[in-house]
Amino acid sequence: MSLLQVSGLDVVLGGKPLVRGLSFAIGEGELLGLIGPNGAGKSTVVKAIAQLLDHGGEIRFRGRPLSAMPARERASCLAYLSQEDPVQWPISVRDLVGLGRHPYRGSWWRGAGGPRKGDLEAIESAMRLTDVWRLRERRVTQLSGGERARARLARVLAVEAPLILADEPVAALDPRHQLQVMRLLRSACQSGRGVLVVLHDLTLASRFCDRLVMMDRGELIATGTPSEVLTAENLARTYGVRAVMGEHDGQGYVVPWETSEPMRS
Amino acid sequence: MPQFRFRSLMLVLLVTLLGLSLISLCFGEAPLSLGEVIAGLLGTGTDEQSLIVRQIRLPRVVLAWLVGFSLGASGAALQGLLRNPLAEPGLLGISASAGLGAVVALYFGLTAASLWALPGAAMTFALLATGVLYALTQAGSTNLTLILAGIALTSLAGALTSLALNLAPNPGGVQDMVLWLLGSIADRSFDDVRLCLPFVIAGLGLLLMTGPSLDVLALGEGEARTLGVDLGRLRGLVILGSALSVGATVAVSGTIGFVGLVVPHLLRRFVDYRPGRLLLPSALGGAVLILAADIAVRLLDTPRELMLGVVTALIGAPFFLVLVLRSRRDML
Amino acid sequence: MKRSFIILRVLCAFAVLIPISAPVAADSTDLPKVVSTNLCADLLLLRIAAPEQILSVSTQAQDPRVSSVAEAALAYPPNRGGVEDLLYLKPDMALVYTGWTGRRHAELLAGRGTEIVAMPYPTTWTDTLKATREMAARIGCAEAGEARILDAEARMRVLRERIQPYRVLYLRPSGGTAGSGTYVDDLLRLLGLRNVAAEAGFAGWGRFPLERLVTAPPDLFLLGYFDRSGPGAASAYGRHPLLRRMLERIPSVSVPVKDWGCGGLELVDAAERIVAQIESLPVQPSLIGQAHP
Structure with a gap:
């Protein structure tokens, strides 16, 4: 049984269909890349899986429909990293990561108490994995873009959920931090977790993902291994680009080189 | 370590609050010594002393606590919910709307049916105002539109209050208008305390329940929801809690501004900027500020006693300006 | 207005x-x-x-x-x-x-x-x-x-000296009173009454603190505009249980004229009715206040 099974997903927002009949699955230990041009509906798919949007079709986690699951239980099954970075208050990195333990918190009156022992371990290991342990007393607002992205990823890892949904976690990061974050997601899969990651960088998608789902205008275009999906024809069809493709050390790279047709509006 | 800091912060606030309460009990027209005040409080002094301390000065102190708790906790909760350091019951027009409700109940004879109509009307109007503001933020408004909406609500409620006072069967005077627009806790009795106490307790209870969820909301609404935060319930708790506590206290004290803005802002750094952690210290801090302002009102040698809202505005308005300038810089 | x-x-x-x-x-x-x-x-x-x-x-x-x-x-x-x-x-x-x-x-x-x-x-x-x-x-x-x-x-002139020199406190529901230098004070003195507010050192239109009421209660209250405040008198002072209890104990008369705020000739109408009200009080005020001035 796959970890997550999405079948016939439909999302309509304000009378406009954003996603139509999308189906795919994520297995345990699998890093799945979701790619497609701007406006393809990638973020919408992620939000629908996270139950942040009303949707048609079925989304099953280990065979159970996610929408029927109590919010609290669902919170420990999937962890969501949103695209925007809206942390409002200058809380410390430690507190930020600690928020990932919210699903395991007791009743509200225990809120004043500190995190429990198991929580502390999860928080520390998440921070060490993402290399933000030394930043733990710093304020989130004082971090650089790369540091903040890693801290937010640590928050997601601290949930210790079997499924991670990451919406463009490497956008706005420099190449070094992009590689670092992708390696982290890769290693997160090794413990049997499944990761769905939305990406724009096709080389990162090709190098790190086990499988890719390519979509355009709300519909599935192709799914399969990176080499199956990232074909010249698919790239021209969905992105409207011609790319330089090749292999280095046994891993594929894709560098968009020029537009293959006049830009769509 | 953070736990220790939190506890020492609470201890400092509590000691300050009790100290100021005692000071407040010692100030008044009748020259009573500290010993006489304590004797009056315990009922071991003369009749005159215990009348003055227990029935004139003590209700005033208790009311300062309640008003401060309500404004401080609501300010912190609204800031957490709206993710906006400028949110505050006074600025957003919640207090002014509650004042309008109180005026309508008082001057149009609703209180003749039941005295509870007074806090009831105030809370209803506060609830309406909070609901409108929330609907606005849901429609995707920015800090700016939220504050502007608050200003509009405040002046509308203020204008309607004046109108109501003029149209009422028993016309109120300029002084009544000043009371509802600027607030005061002078000459209050335990009758007034009783009238708002149950609602303040209920409202504070609801607000304090939101702590952990408000912390998580720092991540943004989407991530907070995937962490199991029931956003609808959270909104309901904050809106209802603020409306109950602020509405009920405004019904007996008039509108007192800026407390909910200044107090959370001053205390935020001591709770590591966690919005949920801020609730309890803010409530205590609000009471400290109201008590201090109320003592100042009596100490300042003005020909007539100043309104409490005048003093809080004198402290709060410059604060607000600095905050606006700073948040503008952050947003640009 | x-x-x-x-x-x-x-x-x-x-x-x-x-x-x-x-x-x-x-x-x-x-x-x-x-x-x-x-x-x-x-x-x-x-x-x-x-x-x-x-x-x-x-x-x-x-x-x-x-x-x-x-x-x-x-x-x-x-x-x-x-x-x-x-x-x-x-x-x-x-x-x-x-x-x-x-x-x-x-x-x-x-x-x-x-x-x-x-x-x-x-x-x-x-x-x-x-x-x-x-x-x-x-x-x-x-x-x-x-x-x-x-x-x-x-x-x-006729009204002068018709009543005892009671210690009178003029009060409005907001706690406002009239000290020296007001026509209320002058009127009280013309009638041979003593103005508690003026004697306590208040000048002009000030407030009479509740605490003073406790320490130095008057013989008689003169209430202005209490009729106007309705059931839930907007002013906390007028509603305060302490004052309410005092009003049960200490006799009071209310200013019988609606427009007593101008200090014009109509003051004499007010004065006549105040005197008449005091004279027809069921219990004449005691002069206990005199004991400790």
């Missing part, structure tokens, strides 16, 4: 009494046409002026909730005291509030044939008589004015 005396009190701080030289008109057709724009001026005008010289009175005068002359006032078109009202009515003379509004009116209407007269705000009965005399002369009704003044003086 309704409790005109409050505004008046504020404005009177800026009062500049216009020096008066009184031309006396020979017969009533030559009398200057007059408009009054506030309750206090209305009271004066309706008592002294010839009906045909009154062009308009203020809307407040027609409101029976605040005016004791509402019925008489209904005979005249009302105005709200704006410059436009005055331009339209074209009176020879307009009686206005002292202070800013009066000055503005005077500036705007200068050279348009309307003389702006600011109402004086008396602080003693002697002042009241003097001001009434001056105003009467100004509107050309010196004789009618003098008759009313003599009558009022005589009535006031």
Whole structure:
């Protein structure tokens, strides 16, 4: 049984269909890349899986429909990293990561108490994995873009959920931090977790993902291994680009080189 | 370590609050010594002393606590919910709307049916105002539109209050208008305390329940929801809690501004900027500020006693300006 | 707006009494046409002026909730005291509030044939008589004015010394009282009463702290506007259980006149009724207050 099974997903927002009949699955230990041009509906798919949007079709986690699951239980099954970075208050990195333990918190009156022992371990290991342990007393607002992205990823890892949904976690990061974050997601899969990651960088998608789902205008275009999906024809069809493709050390790279047709509006 | 800091912060606030309460009990027209005040409080002094301390000065102190708790906790909760350091019951027009409700109940004879109509009307109007503001933020408004909406609500409620006072069967005077627009806790009795106490307790209870969820909301609404935060319930708790506590206290004290803005802002750094952690210290801090302002009102040698809202505005308005300038810089 | 005396009190701080030289008109057709724009001026005008010289009175005068002359006032078109009202009515003379509004009116209407007269705000009965005399002369009704003044003086004289020198506290629901330098204080003394507020050192229109009530209760309360505050008197002071209990214990009379905020000739009406009320109290106030002054 796959970890997550999405079948016939439909999302309509304000009378406009954003996603139509999308189906795919994520297995345990699998890093799945979701790619497609701007406006393809990638973020919408992620939000629908996270139950942040009303949707048609079925989304099953280990065979159970996610929408029927109590919010609290669902919170420990999937962890969501949103695209925007809206942390409002200058809380410390430690507190930020600690928020990932919210699903395991007791009743509200225990809120004043500190995190429990198991929580502390999860928080520390998440921070060490993402290399933000030394930043733990710093304020989130004082971090650089790369540091903040890693801290937010640590928050997601601290949930210790079997499924991670990451919406463009490497956008706005420099190449070094992009590689670092992708390696982290890769290693997160090794413990049997499944990761769905939305990406724009096709080389990162090709190098790190086990499988890719390519979509355009709300519909599935192709799914399969990176080499199956990232074909010249698919790239021209969905992105409207011609790319330089090749292999280095046994891993594929894709560098968009020029537009293959006049830009769509 | 953070736990220790939190506890020492609470201890400092509590000691300050009790100290100021005692000071407040010692100030008044009748020259009573500290010993006489304590004797009056315990009922071991003369009749005159215990009348003055227990029935004139003590209700005033208790009311300062309640008003401060309500404004401080609501300010912190609204800031957490709206993710906006400028949110505050006074600025957003919640207090002014509650004042309008109180005026309508008082001057149009609703209180003749039941005295509870007074806090009831105030809370209803506060609830309406909070609901409108929330609907606005849901429609995707920015800090700016939220504050502007608050200003509009405040002046509308203020204008309607004046109108109501003029149209009422028993016309109120300029002084009544000043009371509802600027607030005061002078000459209050335990009758007034009783009238708002149950609602303040209920409202504070609801607000304090939101702590952990408000912390998580720092991540943004989407991530907070995937962490199991029931956003609808959270909104309901904050809106209802603020409306109950602020509405009920405004019904007996008039509108007192800026407390909910200044107090959370001053205390935020001591709770590591966690919005949920801020609730309890803010409530205590609000009471400290109201008590201090109320003592100042009596100490300042003005020909007539100043309104409490005048003093809080004198402290709060410059604060607000600095905050606006700073948040503008952050947003640009 | 309704409790005109409050505004008046504020404005009177800026009062500049216009020096008066009184031309006396020979017969009533030559009398200057007059408009009054506030309750206090209305009271004066309706008592002294010839009906045909009154062009308009203020809307407040027609409101029976605040005016004791509402019925008489209904005979005249009302105005709200704006410059436009005055331009339209074209009176020879307009009686206005002292202070800013009066000055503005005077500036705007200068050279348009309307003389702006600011109402004086008396602080003693002697002042009241003097001001009434001056105003009467100004509107050309010196004789009618003098008759009313003599009558009022005589009535006031009769009232003196009719009652014991009780210690009286004047109170409004907001806790407001009248200290020395107010016409209330002067009136109380004229009647042979002692004003607790003035004796406690209060000057002008201040507040009488609740705590003072406990330490130095008066023999008698004189309550102003308590009838107006309705069931849930907006003012916490007026609702305070301590005051309520005192009012059960200590006799009180209320000011029986609605428009007692002007300090005009109508004070004598108020005085007569206050004295009558005190005399008809079921239990005469005790003079315990005298024991510890």
